[in-house]
Amino acid sequence: MALVSVNDLHKSFGELEVLKGIDLTVEAGEVVSIIGRSGSGKSTLLRCLNQLERHDWGTIQLADQRLDGASMTPGELSQNVGMVFQSFNLFPHKTVLDNVMLAPVVVKQTPKSEARRIAEEVLAKVGMSEKVDAYPAQLSGGQQQRVAIARALAMNPKVLLCDEVTSALDPELVGEVLRVLENLAKEGMTLILVTHEMRFARDVSDRVVFMHQGRIHESGDPQTLFSQPETPELAQFIASVI
Amino acid sequence: MTLDFSTLLPYTDEIVTGLVTTVWLTVVTTLIGLSLAVVVAYVRDGARENGANIVSRLLGGYVEVIRNTPFIVQLFFLFFGLPALGVPISATVAALIAMILNLAAYTAEILRAGIESTTRGQHEAARALGLSRLQRFRHVVLVPAFSRVYPSLISQCIIVMLGSAVVSQISVFDLTYAANFIQSRNFRGFEVYLVVTAIYLLLAIGLRLLFEAVGRRLFAFRQGGSA
Numbered sequence: 001m002a003l004v005s006v007n008d009l010h011k012s013f014g015e016l017e018v019l020k021g022i023d024l025t026v027e028a029g030e031v032v033s034i035i036g037r038s039g040s041g042k043s044t045l046l047r048c049l050n051q052l053e054r055h056d057w058g059t060i061q062l063a064d065q066r067l068d069g070a071s072m073t074p075g076e077l078s079q080n081v082g083m084v085f086q087s088f089n090l091f092p093h094k095t096v097l098d099n100v101m102l103a104p105v106v107v108k109q110t111p112k113s114e115a116r117r118i119a120e121e122v123l124a125k126v127g128m129s130e131k132v133d134a135y136p137a138q139l140s141g142g143q144q145q146r147v148a149i150a151r152a153l154a155m156n157p158k159v160l161l162c163d164e165v166t167s168a169l170d171p172e173l174v175g176e177v178l179r180v181l182e183n184l185a186k187e188g189m190t191l192i193l194v195t196h197e198m199r200f201a202r203d204v205s206d207r208v209v210f211m212h213q214g215r216i217h218e219s220g221d222p223q224t225l226f227s228q229p230e231t232p233e234l235a236q237f238i239a240s241v242i
Numbered sequence: 243m244t245l246d247f248s249t250l251l252p253y254t255d256e257i258v259t260g261l262v263t264t265v266w267l268t269v270v271t272t273l274i275g276l277s278l279a280v281v282v283a284y285v286r287d288g289a290r291e292n293g294a295n296i297v298s299r300l301l302g303g304y305v306e307v308i309r310n311t312p313f314i315v316q317l318f319f320l321f322f323g324l325p326a327l328g329v330p331i332s333a334t335v336a337a338l339i340a341m342i343l344n345l346a347a348y349t350a351e352i353l354r355a356g357i358e359s360t361t362r363g364q365h366e367a368a369r370a371l372g373l374s375r376l377q378r379f380r381h382v383v384l385v386p387a388f389s390r391v392y393p394s395l396i397s398q399c400i401i402v403m404l405g406s407a408v409v410s411q412i413s414v415f416d417l418t419y420a421a422n423f424i425q426s427r428n429f430r431g432f433e434v435y436l437v438v439t440a441i442y443l444l445l446a447i448g449l450r451l452l453f454e455a456v457g458r459r460l461f462a463f464r465q466g467g468s469a
Contacts, residue, residue, distance in 0.1 A: 052366055077372065089367035093385040093463045102381055103371035135463040148367075155371065 003028040003063060003190055004049065004159060010057035011044055018044045019055070020214035026159070031191045033201035033222070036211035037237060042194040045211070046161050049192065050081040063158050079108075082152030086164040088144040090136040090151070096123065097132040100151045108155070115154075122150040126180045142173030146180055153184075160184065162193040178204075198241055202226050210234045247433050253424040260420030261441060267338060267416065268403040268449070275345030275402070276395070282350035284379055287357050291375070301350075308347035314408050316340050321412045337409035337416075345402045352394045356387030389461040396453040400446050407442075417441060 002025040009022040018041045026032050034042045047053040049060060051067055060067040063080050090099050100119040104110040110118070123129050126146040136144055145165055152160055162181065166174045178200050185191055185204055195201055201208050202222040209219040210233075218225065218234045229235040250257070282301050289298035308316065321336040331339075360383050368378040388395070410419035421438040425431045 050370055052369060079372070081370075083367075083370040085363060085367060085370075087363050089361075089363040091364065091367070091382055091386075093389070093461070095463075103373065106377050106381060107372040137463065151371070 002026060002061075003030075004192070005061045006045075006049075006058070007060075008058040009045070009048060009055050009060065011041075011048060011053060011055045018214055019048070021058070022216060024209065024216065026190060026192060028158070028190055029188045030207065031185045031205045032193070032207045032209060033205040034192065034194045034209045034211060035196075035198070035201055035237070036217075040211040041214045042211050043163055046083075046163050046192065046194050049159075049161055050083050051077055052083075079155065080158045081161060082155055082157035082159070083161040083163065084145070084148050084152055084165045086167050088136070088141070088148045088168070090144050090148055092136050095133050095135055096128060096139075096147050099136070099147060100154045103151070103155050118154050118156075119150070122153040123147070125153065125183075126150045127176075140173060141169045142176045145169065145177045149177075149180055149184075159190040159192060162191060162195070164194055164196060166195070166197055196241070198226070198238070210237065212237075245433060245436075246430070247437070249428050249430045250424065250433055250437060253420075253428070256420045256424055257417070257437070257441075259415055260417035263415055263419075264403070264406055264417040264445070267341060267406050267409070267414075268399075268445075270338060271341040271345055271402060271406075272399050275342045276349055276399075278342065278346035279349035279353055280384070282346060283353040283357055284376075286350070286354060287379070288375065290358070304343075305347045305350055308344055309351065313340070313344055313405055314411065316344060317408060317412060333409075333412045333414045336412060337406070337414045341402055341406060341409070344405070345398065348398050348402075349395055352391050352398060353387060356389075356391035357383055359390060360387060385460070389457075389464060392453075392457050392461065396450055396457075399453065400449055403445060403449060404442060 004024070004026040006022055006024040009019050010017070011019040020041075022041075022045055024032075024045075034045065036042050044053060048055045049062070055067075062077075065077070065080060067077070091102070094102065097116070097119055100123060101112070101115045104115040104118055105112060120129065120132070123132060126149050128143060128146050128150060131139060131143065131147075136147070139147065149160075149165075165181075166177050169177065174197070178197065181191065181193070181200075182204050193201075193205070205222050207219060208222045208225045210217050210225070212233050218229065218231050225234070226238060229238055282305065285298050285301055286305075289295065289302075294302075317336065317340040320331065320340050321333060324331045324336070364382055364386075365378065368382045373381065406416060407418040410416055410422060413419065415423075417438055421434050425434045428434075
């Protein structure tokens with residue numbers, strides 16, 4: 001069974017229909033990049049997957065959870081889905097270690113010593129072991145984003161959602177964050193990324209999804225999609241970003 | 243007329259008693275008042291997110307009433323009004339309650355500004371991690387909110403400390419009451435009020451320094467950062 005399966009998903013903000021019927025399945029261990037122009041609905045789709053936005057219509061099945069917008073506490077949901085944001089959103093008053101330990105301790109009620117062990121493990125994974133006692137304001141953007149990835153991983157999610165995680169970074173810092181994601185992909189983590197990094201989408205993803213005007217316009221394996229786009233919209237988009 | 247501070251010496255006990263009363267009223271008011279303010283701000287913030295309910299409306303009314311009436315009237319209302327309703331209350335308890343309610347209302351409103359300036363990204367990150375509203379408030383919102391409005395909170399606590407002089411009007415033996423008492427005995431008004439003014443000034447400066455020291459510990463995350 002697919003890890004994530006989205007069925008006929010609709011979402012409107014007031015009069016504006018942002019998602020007009022999305023069908024998408026993602027298998028465990030798959031890396032899926034969602035590309036498209038701004039306003040095409042990519043971020044909204046991602047945010048529906050962890051219910052930061054409630055969808056209006058359709059179903060989302062996430063592992064053994066069926067998301068219907070109601071009946072789900074954030075705590076239950078966060079056991080399955082982690083999210084990394086464009087603007088990092090680390091908690092400024094907590095050290096790196098406390099940022100990562102917070103959710104396991106508070107939400108999962110993990111004992112502190114165990115949470116600390118988990119935190120140190122995931123921080124090592126993103127190469128931030130040296131900075132456990134630093135505050136976010138003392139870190140570069142790339143370092144902050146790596147901590148944000150560790151913070152999401154500490155909840156041991158089945159799928160990690162990445163919403164334009166390199167868009168707020170200085171160009172020279174993009175690489176360190178992408179390398180972390182690439183390593184996660186190699187380890188078999190399921191990743192769904194909204195991204196503007198076309199090279200990353202092409203080289204690392206198993207599948208690329210092109211969204212256009214609230215629909216999945218085209219999708220397929222990255223090599224084919226980028227070299228032989230079927231629709232003029234995708235061809236145009238690729239030409240404009242590469 | 244010449245200044246003669248030796249005329250105050252026989253009244254050292256009164257001054258010390260008054261000082262001690264003013265200090266403990268201020269300390270207790272600050273501790274309880276700020277805690278109460280956090281609760282009020284939390285409930286009212288919930289109303290912003292989920293719509294108003296009875297409790298949040300009542301608390302909103304409380305904040306408005308306190309902020310739009312004179313402190314001395316609030317004090318008289320408690321001290322003279324409650325006994326008339328059959329609730330006996332001592333001067334000290336009335337003073338303490340009046341001060342706490344006053345500080346809590348003002349600081350709840352100050353805190354609200356700090357809470358509302360929490361970015362959407364902070365809330366979303368916390369929600370995505372599975373934190374409930376109370377958990378978000380406690381672990382994510384509160385400390386940065388405090389740090390943003392801390393200077394205003396310090397000022398408000400000092401205002402309430404200085405305003406506590408009013409409780410002498412219901413015969414609470416605070417620093418001002420001591421001054422009035424001494425002046426009525428030795429008729430050395432200038433000396434007495436000069437000394438008491440200086441004590442209030444030192445108290446205000448001391449309170450500010452204490453708050454700032456606590457702030458430096460509590461909000462260490464703001465220092466040494468580049469962003």
